[in-house]
Every structure is written in structure tokens, then in C-alpha cells.
Amino acid sequence: MSEFESKVVMIAGGARGIGRAIATSLAGAGAQIVLVDAPAPMQTLGYPLPDADALESAVAEIRAAGGTCTGYELDVRDRPRVAETVQRCIAEAGRIDMLVNCAGVGSVSDAGEMDDLTWSEVVDTNLNGFYNLVRAVTAHMTARGSGNIVAVVGDSARRGAAGLSHVSAAGWATIGLAKSLALETADAGVAVNVLSLGPVDTELSSSAEFRSAVADLRHVVHGQDAIEAMGRRHPNCEPWVPMEDVVRAARFLLGGGTSMTGSVLDVSAGLSALNSS
Amino acid sequence: MTEPVDRVVLVTGGAKGQGRNHALAFARQGARVGVMDICRQFPGSAPMATEEDLATTQKLLGEAGADSFALVGDTRSSADMRRFVDTAVERWGRVDVFVANAGVASFGPVVEMTDPMWDDVVSTNLDGVATSIRAVIPTMVAQRSGRIIATSSSVAREGGPNNANYAASKWGVIGFVKSVAIELAPLGITVNAFSPMSVSTDMCHNEATYKLFRPDLADPQEDDVRETFAGLNPMHVPWLELEDATAGVLYLASEGARYVTGAALDVAGGWNAYHGA
Numbered sequence: 421m422s423e424f425e426s427k428v429v430m431i432a433g434g435a436r437g438i439g440r441a442i443a444t445s446l447a448g449a450g451a452q453i454v455l456v457d458a459p460a461p462m463q464t465l466g467y468p469l470p471d472a473d474a475l476e477s478a479v480a481e482i483r484a485a486g487g488t489c490t491g492y493e494l495d496v497r498d499r500p501r502v503a504e505t506v507q508r509c510i511a512e513a514g515r516i517d518m519l520v521n522c523a524g525v526g527s528v529s530d531a532g533e534m535d536d537l538t539w540s541e542v543v544d545t546n547l548n549g550f551y552n553l554v555r556a557v558t559a560h561m562t563a564r565g566s567g568n569i570v571a572v573v574g575d576s577a578r579r580g581a582a583g584l585s586h587v588s589a590a591g592w593a594t595i596g597l598a599k600s601l602a603l604e605t606a607d608a609g610v611a612v613n614v615l616s617l618g619p620v621d622t623e624l625s626s627s628a629e630f631r632s633a634v635a636d637l638r639h640v641v642h643g644q645d646a647i648e649a650m651g652r653r654h655p656n657c658e659p660w661v662p663m664e665d666v667v668r669a670a671r672f673l674l675g676g677g678t679s680m681t682g683s684v685l686d687v688s689a690g691l692s693a694l695n696s697s
Numbered sequence: 698m699t700e701p702v703d704r705v706v707l708v709t710g711g712a713k714g715q716g717r718n719h720a721l722a723f724a725r726q727g728a729r730v731g732v733m734d735i736c737r738q739f740p741g742s743a744p745m746a747t748e749e750d751l752a753t754t755q756k757l758l759g760e761a762g763a764d765s766f767a768l769v770g771d772t773r774s775s776a777d778m779r780r781f782v783d784t785a786v787e788r789w790g791r792v793d794v795f796v797a798n799a800g801v802a803s804f805g806p807v808v809e810m811t812d813p814m815w816d817d818v819v820s821t822n823l824d825g826v827a828t829s830i831r832a833v834i835p836t837m838v839a840q841r842s843g844r845i846i847a848t849s850s851s852v853a854r855e856g857g858p859n860n861a862n863y864a865a866s867k868w869g870v871i872g873f874v875k876s877v878a879i880e881l882a883p884l885g886i887t888v889n890a891f892s893p894m895s896v897s898t899d900m901c902h903n904e905a906t907y908k909l910f911r912p913d914l915a916d917p918q919e920d921d922v923r924e925t926f927a928g929l930n931p932m933h934v935p936w937l938e939l940e941d942a943t944a945g946v947l948y949l950a951s952e953g954a955r956y957v958t959g960a961a962l963d964v965a966g967g968w969n970a971y972h973g974a
């Protein structure tokens with residue numbers, strides 16, 4: 421029997437991209453998946469966010485493959501609604517065993533030219549959204565004496581990244597929050613870890629601006645040039661971290677207990693070799 | 698290397714504590730100094746400054762021989778921060794050093810955290826620092842010179858149990874600083890974080906902080922917490938004196954630190970020696 425058999429796994433940002441891939445994998449391993457997604461539209465991202473139809477089709481696809489899945493429309497920035505949705509999920513599914521936060525957004529702007537909304541749409545989603553989720557779910561997990569929380573962040577959470585100061589700040593802060601929460605909950609059997617990823621080929625990383633920024637360029641290059649620049653940036657010479665490697669790492673983190681908590685697992689095409697530890 | 702005597706220095710959170718001490722030290726170097734403070738108490742946060750405190754800072758700046766101004770303002774407001782920078786530019790034509798120091802603290806485990814405990818601390822210590830720095834960058838870019846220093850913390854290198862709001866915010870400051878450092882490095886503008894352990898200010902010496910360190914006592918006093926604080930670092934010092942903190946900030950603003958950027962300077966009695974990164 422799989423370690424995920426019958427586990428209730430809430431995946432925020434699960435309608436597409438990384439969240440959806442993790443959901444599909446865990447559903448195939450017998451988990452009961454709860455997808456939350458379809459935030460209010462944002463103005464500064466330059467790409468569309470998944471809507472209710474996208475969420476519905478993700479749920480339908482997992483069910484069609486024989487998996488168990490429900491979906492809730494939720495913007496993780498809406499703290500009361502997050503609390504309400506978590507309670508509703510606990511009432512309907514009986515519990516939440518695991519929480520995976522993939523609800524992250526990105527944009528590119530130098531700090532000196534950044535407007536307030538560009539800052540706040542990223543920080544409110546990536547940092548405060550994760551806080552809203554853990555604030556809502558942690559007491560349930562500690563009361564049950566078990567639980568596993570994984571926050572997914574981009575590699576700019578591990579270093580400075582020009583053009584991405586808001587994404588980087590939110591990512592670093594997410595790690596600080598995860599480590600703090602890990603210290604508060606380890607004795608109650610709850611593990612909290614961070615999965616830090618190099619670029620993954622999703623909607624978030626579809627713009628030439630974003631690709632150029634993660635390639636550490638200070639000018640924008642397009643098309644194949646951007647992808648080749650990303651490959652040159654990475655010690656393993658690959659532009660992308662393959663989704664299957666992301667899923668494998670997420671499953672590793674989710675499958676463990678508190679022996680591994682407060683950790684950051686870097687799956688970053690070799691960029692972690694540049695980390696100070 | 699000698700310090701220029703007529704630098705323009707701006708300090709947020711300058712009404713008391715570290716901010717006031719930094720401002721006075723720059724004044725004694727011959728700088729012209731502007732200070733800003735919110736001069737209002739957040740519910741549940743460690744004691745914050747009053748307008749009387751701000752007036753006292755300005756009086757002390759005058760006694761130190763400095764041309765100065767003091768404004769009431771909120772670092773989370775781009776309008777307030779533009780007003781702060783514009784006031785300096787109108788008076789003195791430039792901003793040479795910007796110390797994003799304003800910060801607050803409140804304590805509790807995530808599962809019991811009230812909305813203001815998270816929102817006030819994170820919005821001030823992270824969003825406020827970023828908003829402040831975003832406001833001053835255009836002036837420094839036009840000058841092609843400047844020093845930006847953001848107050849972080851030793852807690853920004855580990856998890857902080859009962860302190861997740863503060864730890865997250867201070868981790869975020871480091872990510873932001875490193876990113877902006879890369880953006881501004883080609884112009885010779887340095888951007889650094891200053892990471893002190895506890896400093897002997899109101900944020901350290903108050904009932905809530907004492908109770909965090911000595912939950913076993915009903916009414917802990919300074920002598921009761923000294924050992925617990927000291928146990929955090931191998932030099933076994935309970936807290937920095939103000940001059941220890943200010944020495945770190947003066948260094949980052951000094952001529953000798955012209956090639957120091959993207960750093961997080963630990964002044965922490967060796968607490969940082971326990972950190973992996």
C-alpha cells in the first residue's frame with residue numbers, strides 16, 4: 421500500500437502547473453485530493469490565473485483517471501475564506517493529513533521602478549497566502565498528532581535575484597515562517613518543509629521577462645535565446661527543472677515524518693551548489 | 698578613509714531606540730539627518746514611540762550640531778515615504794544614506810496568532826522596509842551613489858518559535874536586500890542588511906518579551922531574563938548596547954565599506970556561528 425493511500429492532501433494552487441502535477445501523482449497513489457485555486461484576477465502579473473473552469477477541469481481530469489478529488493474556489497489572500505474552506509474540508513473529508521502550497525505568483529520589476537500593487541500581489545499571495553493556510557490548518561494537525569506541510573518556493577528564496585526582489589523577499593520570508601512553524605510543531609508530530617525550485621516550465625515562467633530574470637540577465641531576451649540563457653545559468657546546463665523531478669521531491673518531503681522538518685530541499689538545476697550551506 | 702562630513706542621512710523608526718541612536722551618531726559625524734517615525738502604538742506590539750519621543754530625537758540632533766528634520770509617517774505608505782525622501786531632497790539636494798530601521802515585534806505561536814500580530818509585524822518589518830527603500834532608490838539612481846541599510850535580525854537566519862511573524866519578516870528583508878543589491882551594484886550603490894541580536898531597547902525590555910524568555914515566572918524582571926538571553930550566543934552577552942548596534946550601521950555606511958553590498962552583517966555575540974547559512 422502506498423504511503424499516500426487514503427491520505428487527505430490539500431493542494432493550494434492545484435488547478436494547473438506544479439500543484440496539478442503533484443495532485444495527479446498523489447491521486448494515482450491513492451490520496452484523496454482537495455484542490456484549492458481560482459483566485460481573484462491580478463493586474464500586475466502579465467499572465468492569466470486559473471479560473472473556476474480551470475479548477476473544475478483539473479478536478480474532472482483526476483476523477484476521470486480514477487482518483488478521488490474535490491475542488492474549492494479560493495484566493496489564498498482571503499484569510500477568513502481560507503479558514504472557512506479549511507474547516508469545510510475537514511468537515512467533509514474528516515481531516516487534512518497534508519498541505520502543499522503551490523499558490524505562488526510572479527512578475528518582474530526592479531525595486532526602484534516597482535509600484536505598490538506589483539509588490540503586494542506577489543507578497544500577499546506567496547507569503548501571506550501561505551501564512552493564511554498554515555494558520556488555518558496547523559491546530560487541526562497538532563491536535564491529531566500528525567501532519568505534513570510543504571511550501572513550494574522559487575530559487576530566488578535562496579539568494580538575491582535582480583528584477584525579482586518581491587518574489588525573493590516573499591520566498592525568504594516563507595522559509596523563515598516554515599522554520600519557525602517547524603520548531604513550534606515538531607513535538608506534536610507535524611513536519612514543515614520547503615521545496616525550493618529552479619525554473620519549471622509553467623504559466624508563471626512563460627514570459628521572456630521572467631525567463632531572462634531567472635537567467636540572471638539584466639536585459640530581456642526572447643524565445644530560444646532566453647531558454648539557452650537559462651541553461652547557461654544552471655550548473656547542470658538544463659534550462660528547466662523537469663516536472664517529474666519536482667513531483668518526486670514533493671513526494672519525498674510529504675512521505676516523511678518529523679525527522680525531516682524545518683528543511684529546505686533545493687531542486688534547482690545545481691544552483692544550490694552556490695548556496696552558503 | 699575619512700567620512701564625508703556633510704552627508705544627508707535618513708533614518709526610519711528614528712524617534713527612539715536603535716533608530717535614534719543611529720541618527721545621533723551620523724549627526725556627530727557631521728551629517729544632516731532626517732528622521733521619520735509612525736509615533737503610534739500597535740495593539741499587542743512591543744512599546745512604540747510617541748510624538749514626544751520624535752521631538753526629543755530632533756532636539757538631540759540639534760544639540761549634536763546637525764541640521765535636521767523630523768516627520769511623522771508610516772513606512773508602509775509609499776506617499777509618506779516619498780514625502781520623507783522629497784523633504785530631504787528639497788532641503789539638501791540629495792540622500793546619501795538611508796537606514797530602513799522601523800520595526801515592531803509581538804509574540805505568540807502561529808496557532809494562536811491574532812490577525813494584527815501577523816499583519817502589523819510583517820507589514821511593518823517587510824513591506825514597510827521595501828516600501829521605504831523603493832521610495833529612495835530613484836534619488837540614489839539619479840545621484841549614482843548611495844548607501845541603503847535595512848535592519849534585519851539574528852532571527853533571520855533560523856526559525857523563531859513564538860516569533861514566526863518577526864522571523865518571516867526579517868528573513869524577507871535579507872532576500873529583498875540581496876536582490877536590490879544586485880540591481881543597484883552597477884551604479885555603486887550598496888544595499889545591506891544589518892542583523893543584530895537583541896539590542897537593549899524597549900523592544901527587548903518589556904513585559905511581553907520578558908515573559909517569552911521566562912514563561913515560568915509570573916512577573917519576570919530584567920535580572921530574571923539576563924541569563925536566558927545570554928544563553929542564545931556563545932559570547933554569553935544578554936543584549937547589545939545601542940553603540941554596538943550603531944557601530945555596525947556606521948560601518949556599512951562608511952567609505953571603507955564601499956564594496957560591501959548584498960551582505961547581512963551579524964552583530965550577535967557569535968549567535969550566527971550556530972547558523973548554517
